[in-house]
Amino acid sequence: MNRSALVARDRDDVSASVAHIVLADAEGHNAFSLAWAEQFATAVTEAVDDSDTHVVLISSSGRNFSVGGDLRSLSAAERPAETMAGLVDAMHPALALLHCGAKPVVAAVRGACAGGALGIVLAADVVVAEPDASFVPGYPRLGLTPDCGVSAWLPRMVGLRKALSFSLSIDGWSAEQAREAGLVTEVSAAGASLKRALTWAEGMVGQGQSAGPTRQLLRQSLDGDPVGRLDVEREAIVRLAGTDRFRTALEAFGRLPG
Numbered sequence: 001m002n003r004s005a006l007v008a009r010d011r012d013d014v015s016a017s018v019a020h021i022v023l024a025d026a027e028g029h030n031a032f033s034l035a036w037a038e039q040f041a042t043a044v045t046e047a048v049d050d051s052d053t054h055v056v057l058i059s060s061s062g063r064n065f066s067v068g069g070d071l072r073s074l075s076a077a078e079r080p081a082e083t084m085a086g087l088v089d090a091m092h093p094a095l096a097l098l099h100c101g102a103k104p105v106v107a108a109v110r111g112a113c114a115g116g117a118l119g120i121v122l123a124a125d126v127v128v129a130e131p132d133a134s135f136v137p138g139y140p141r142l143g144l145t146p147d148c149g150v151s152a153w154l155p156r157m158v159g160l161r162k163a164l165s166f167s168l169s170i171d172g173w174s175a176e177q178a179r180e181a182g183l184v185t186e187v188s189a190a191g192a193s194l195k196r197a198l199t200w201a202e203g204m205v206g207q208g209q210s211a212g213p214t215r216q217l218l219r220q221s222l223d224g225d226p227v228g229r230l231d232v233e234r235e236a237i238v239r240l241a242g243t244d245r246f247r248t249a250l251e252a253f254g255r256l257p258g
Contacts, residue, residue: 006030007039009046017054017205018198019047019103026062031070032116034083037090044094048101054212055201056098058120059108059194068115068138074241075250081242088147088237091116092230095149098123099219099227102212104204108197109184114138114172119148121183122157125215128197129175129184136172143245145236152226152233158182 006025021043023030030036047056060066069087077083098105098120107124115138121127139146146154146167155163158181166173166181178184188196204211240246 006033006036007043009043015202015205016052018057018201019050019053019055020057020059021047023058023060023066026060026064028070029062029064029112030060030066030117031072032066032068032087032091033070033073034086034090036070037087037094041090041094044097048097048103053103055204056101056103056105057108057197057201058105058124059197060110062111064111065109065113065133066117066120067112068117071142071250071253075254079242080246080250081238084241085234085238087116088234091119091148092234095119095123096227096230099149099153100216102216104201104211104215106197106201106204108193109133109175110193112136116148116150118146118150118154122149122153126185126197126200127183128193128200129178129187130193131175131187131190133175133178133184133187133193134172135175135178135183137167137169140168140170142249143243144240145233147233147237149226149230149233152224152229154183156222156226 008022008024009020025031025036028036047053074080074083104126105124106126106128107121108128109121110130110133112134113121114136118135118137121135137146145151154167158166162181173181173183175184175187179187186196
């Protein structure tokens with residue numbers, strides 16, 4: 001795997017039947033810059049289109065899964081709303097592929113998972129979290145609404161009441177709270193999330209042709225059109241990214257140390 005890549009395909013530790021996508025920008029905490037989002041979309045497309053792939057596995061290098069949108073690039077942009085539109089337009093088609101595809105998705109989560117990164121977790125059918133993982137909405141601090149499918153899938157995964165209390169708070173959930181809510185499948189031992197996720201992925205491969213159609217049937221059984229919500233989310237977040245409230249939040253972010 002090319003460790004200089006922002007998102008990479010690791011072919012060393014899994015069988016040919018598992019496409020292992022690694023969020024590899026450890027230094028940048030896998031924040032969604034446009035370049036990062038484009039690489040993520042390419043990796044997802046290649047995995048979904050690969051006829052040898054039966055399961056998609058997503059993990060991360062570094063201490064965080066992903067902190068969501070890259071506030072540094074947004075704060076440096078002359079037109080934050082246009083930059084936000086570019087990020088959303090890169091991420092949403094990739095997430096739609098994960099949601100609608102016939103290939104099960106497994107995620108191994110360590111450290112922070114915030115904002116739009118929740119959309120990646122929600123696209124997964126099985127989520128294994130490290131004990132130190134945290135799940136944070138992120139949007140309330142910036143005066144934004146959810147994107148990346150969060151408004152569509154979070155209520156479906158955890159129920160409307162829990163989704164509302166989570167999304168309207170700035171505190172977020174610990175790994176165990178996320179498991180209790182239904183966002184996370186299991187909490188692994190420390191350092192073991194990837195190993196457990198691989199076990200899940202290999203188990204699905206062992207099911208032969210049934211795992212993919214099963215996940216499609218279950219996801220399609222949900223009422224409404226969650227993928228169609230992506231367009232609704234795009235309109236809302238891009239509009240709010242052009243407000244003074246968001247610009248003030250970006251200015252405050254730029255004054256933070258580090």
